Amino acid sequence: xxxxxxxxxxxxxxxVIALLxxxxxxxYTCWFATNSSSEWVNENGDTETGYHAMVKKREAQRAWSGIxxxxxxxxxxxxxxxxxxxxxxxxxxxxxxxIAFGWGQGIHEIRGLLNHYFAVDFxxxxxxxxxxxxxxxxxxxxPNRIRLLKEFLxxxxxxxxxxxxxxxxxxxxxxxxxxxxxxxxxxxxxWDNVLTYYPTVSMILIMVLGYLMAGxxxxxxxxxxxxxxxxxxxxxxxxxxxxxxxGFLIVTAVYWAAILVYSLTVLGYxxxxxxxxxxxxxxxxxxxxxxxxxxxxxxxxxxGYIGCVFIAFLTMLISACSRSTVLGVMTPVLIIFLPxxxxxxxxxxxxxxxxxxxxxxxxxxLNMELVYFDLFDFGGFVTGALPVAIALYVILSAALPPxxxxxxxxxxxM
Amino acid sequence: MExxxxxxxxxxxxxxxxxGVSCTMTxxxxxxxxxxxxxxxxxxxxxxxxxxxxxxxxxxxxQDIFSMAEAYRRILGxxxxxxxxxxxFTVEDYMLYIASIKGLRPVVAKRRTAELIRQVGLxxxxxxxxxxxxxxxxxRAGIAQAMLNDPQILILDEPTAGLDPTERIRFRNLISELSxxxxxxxxxxxxxxxxxxxxxILLMKDGRFICxxxxxxxxxxxxxxxxxxTVPKKEAEGYLRRYxxxxxxxxxxxxQLRILSAEPPAGMQSAQLQEATLEDVFxxxxxxxxxxxxxxx
Numbered sequence: 001x002x003x004x005x006x007x008x009x010x011x012x013x014x015x016v017i018a019l020l021x022x023x024x025x026x027x028y029t030c031w032f033a034t035n036s037s038s039e040w041v042n043e044n045g046d047t048e049t050g051y052h053a054m055v056k057k058r059e060a061q062r063a064w065s066g067i068x069x070x071x072x073x074x075x076x077x078x079x080x081x082x083x084x085x086x087x088x089x090x091x092x093x094x095x096x097x098x099i100a101f102g103w104g105q106g107i108h109e110i111r112g113l114l115n116h117y118f119a120v121d122f123x124x125x126x127x128x129x130x131x132x133x134x135x136x137x138x139x140x141x142x143p144n145r146i147r148l149l150k151e152f153l154x155x156x157x158x159x160x161x162x163x164x165x166x167x168x169x170x171x172x173x174x175x176x177x178x179x180x181x182x183x184x185x186x187x188x189x190x191w192d193n194v195l196t197y198y199p200t201v202s203m204i205l206i207m208v209l210g211y212l213m214a215g216x217x218x219x220x221x222x223x224x225x226x227x228x229x230x231x232x233x234x235x236x237x238x239x240x241x242x243x244x245x246x247g248f249l250i251v252t253a254v255y256w257a258a259i260l261v262y263s264l265t266v267l268g269y270x271x272x273x274x275x276x277x278x279x280x281x282x283x284x285x286x287x288x289x290x291x292x293x294x295x296x297x298x299x300x301x302x303x304g305y306i307g308c309v310f311i312a313f314l315t316m317l318i319s320a321c322s323r324s325t326v327l328g329v330m331t332p333v334l335i336i337f338l339p340x341x342x343x344x345x346x347x348x349x350x351x352x353x354x355x356x357x358x359x360x361x362x363x364x365x366l367n368m369e370l371v372y373f374d375l376f377d378f379g380g381f382v383t384g385a386l387p388v389a390i391a392l393y394v395i396l397s398a399a400l401p402p403x404x405x406x407x408x409x410x411x412x413x414m
Numbered sequence: 415m416e417x418x419x420x421x422x423x424x425x426x427x428x429x430x431x432x433x434g435v436s437c438t439m440t441x442x443x444x445x446x447x448x449x450x451x452x453x454x455x456x457x458x459x460x461x462x463x464x465x466x467x468x469x470x471x472x473x474x475x476x477q478d479i480f481s482m483a484e485a486y487r488r489i490l491g492x493x494x495x496x497x498x499x500x501x502x503f504t505v506e507d508y509m510l511y512i513a514s515i516k517g518l519r520p521v522v523a524k525r526r527t528a529e530l531i532r533q534v535g536l537x538x539x540x541x542x543x544x545x546x547x548x549x550x551x552x553x554r555a556g557i558a559q560a561m562l563n564d565p566q567i568l569i570l571d572e573p574t575a576g577l578d579p580t581e582r583i584r585f586r587n588l589i590s591e592l593s594x595x596x597x598x599x600x601x602x603x604x605x606x607x608x609x610x611x612x613x614x615i616l617l618m619k620d621g622r623f624i625c626x627x628x629x630x631x632x633x634x635x636x637x638x639x640x641x642x643x644t645v646p647k648k649e650a651e652g653y654l655r656r657y658x659x660x661x662x663x664x665x666x667x668x669x670q671l672r673i674l675s676a677e678p679p680a681g682m683q684s685a686q687l688q689e690a691t692l693e694d695v696f697x698x699x700x701x702x703x704x705x706x707x708x709x710x711x
Binding site (some may be wrong): 001011097132224229232233235 | 463465490492493496507511514517559619663
């Protein structure tokens with residue numbers, strides 16, 4: 001039965017076209033994710049692009065890989081000072097300036113961390129902050145991050161003082177302090193890009209999956225095959241379970257196939273280096289989730305999968321109840337646009353943030369949640385929104401199939 | 415083998431689509447004859463557990479069919495009036511899928527599919543997509559799917575609707591072949607579909623059985639007689655208004671009418687008494703609607 005339910009979905013021309021569209025868009029996203037970080041400024045100040053440019057950049061940055069201890073931080077500051085004191089760097093000539101930039105490509109990512117960790121305050125980003133550092137400041141690198149957070153949470157002017165409860169503030173500070181330092185740094189463009197562009201893939205996926213799922217139940221009514229279906233021996237029991245199983249298998253297979261293509265292409269091209277580096281060794285330095293890049297990506301794609309399963313089941317439920325494929329197809333679209341609508345509501349911003357953090361659309365972009373300060377305080381037990389959202393939608397995804405089953409099996413033919 | 419309907423009613427808001435009908439069916443073909451909107455489809459849907467009755471009961475060998483649920487549906491074959499199918503499935507895939515939801519084991523499903531496709535004459539079209547079949551071929555696929563589980567109860571709702579005369583005869587013969595050792599309930603508003611093959615005919619009107627029996631019994635029970643007369647063409651209109659006329663045929667000297675009337679039509683002593691047919695019975699009961707085109711005979 002399951003085999004034929006799957007066949008029903010893909011026997012339609014629309015089903016195959018949807019898959020092809022998804023494949024094309026996924027490949028396009030891969031191209032974008034790999035191509036956007038494949039620039040190298042050579043010794044003449046010219047910009048090279050393509051695979052070889054990316055390899056040169058990767059090798060230059062890998063030369064600085066290792067434990068980012070005080071000594072390495074000092075060396076990076078010194079190297080940065082050396083570059084910034086050259087006539088080329090200070091020249092108004094673009095070519096000379098580019099040449100100087102090229103010298104700093106190896107330390108570019110660590111230099112970026114210096115900008116963050118030595119920022120004037122938690123909310124300010126200054127690209128040139130590293131240029132004002134001196135080697136003797138290297139020892140302040142890790143404590144600075146904690147200090148910046150504490151100052152941010154204590155500042156009554158920026159609103160965060162009131163936004164978080166004392167328990168939440170304590171929890172965040174503890175999380176910051178729990179980050180294992182000194183941490184390991186490496187070239188991690190692959191993980192950075194694969195995380196950054198993931199929502200594009202997940203949005204494409206849910207649209208396509210929604211289209212594929214929308215007809216599983218409602219098409220019986222639209223094709224008028226419902227009478228024969230429901231009057232058959234298994235029409236009100238295992239045939240419905242077969243539909244649910246087919247939906248689940250399609251979501252699982254399509255999702256993981258697309259994610260596999262996307263992940264392997266991007267990481268295969270840019271490299272798997274930096275898998276064990278913490279999130280905080282990148283632009284996600286504010287994150288209070290102490291995870292490595294690989295762990296974070298695994299959680300993001302797992303959360304996305306749970307989100308897709310939930311939205312797929314919700315699509316099936318709506319199309320089964322309404323007998324309308326169109327309403328089913330609309331479901332993922334509404335779910336994706338729902339956050340925009342809620343953001344415009346004139347409620348308390350903290351409540352809005354908490355609602356947004358728990359909407360199914362957020363599961364499709366958990367890479368964002370990694371750096372959002374969304375917290376939940378359950379009577380003193382504080383945790384980030386990420387595990388709450390995942391747990392919530394695992395439960396809801398498990399609860400939906402029995403509801404769909406019960407709704408569909410008692411349908412009468414009109 | 416006994417399918418018993420007791421005081422069955424299905425109410426849709428203010429309208430009783432089926433209004434307290436009762437009957438008992440054992441083996442053979444039962445014809446359910448009535449104009450469109452008589453309640454035939456609603457009755458059949460209840461017999462197929464697709465709609466639940468407002469009141470009354472349907473039992474199979476003494477057991478309530480809704481309580482039997484899957485056990486009842488295992489012995490049921492159904493061809494609905496609006497035969498829906500999966501347009502992109504081939505005939506063979508369609509049959510195999512229906513076999514699977516009917517609970518047939520894969521080996522049996524393959525064997526039955528091959529047998530039935532051959533029996534209904536679709537062997538050359540078994541690899542063709544359902545949406546590419548002609549109306550007659552779709553109907554044949556429909557009857558084949560209904561027979562997959564070798565049902566003890568075969569319910570066919572308007573199976574010949576939209577078929578050309580040749581297909582209709584072929585279909586009738588096929589149903590007759592299939593009727594051995596099972597109950598076949600065939601709903602139609604086309605008299606000839608059931609006239610020769612039905613063991614019993616149930617005339618349904620406004621949700622009720624208004625008359626039942628064999629074709630001969632129904633003919634005998636009609637209180638009016640059938641007259642044939644030829645009148646000038648200009649007078650034919652007047653007869654059509656005053657009498658139930660089952661046939662009008664243009665002849666060189668006017669129009670030959672077939673009239674239902676207890677007495678010879680007024681002023682026409684030359685009218686000849688004719689043998690009544692089931693079509694006349696249909697006209698007698700549903701005559702007021704035949705002018706709307708619903709009482710196709």
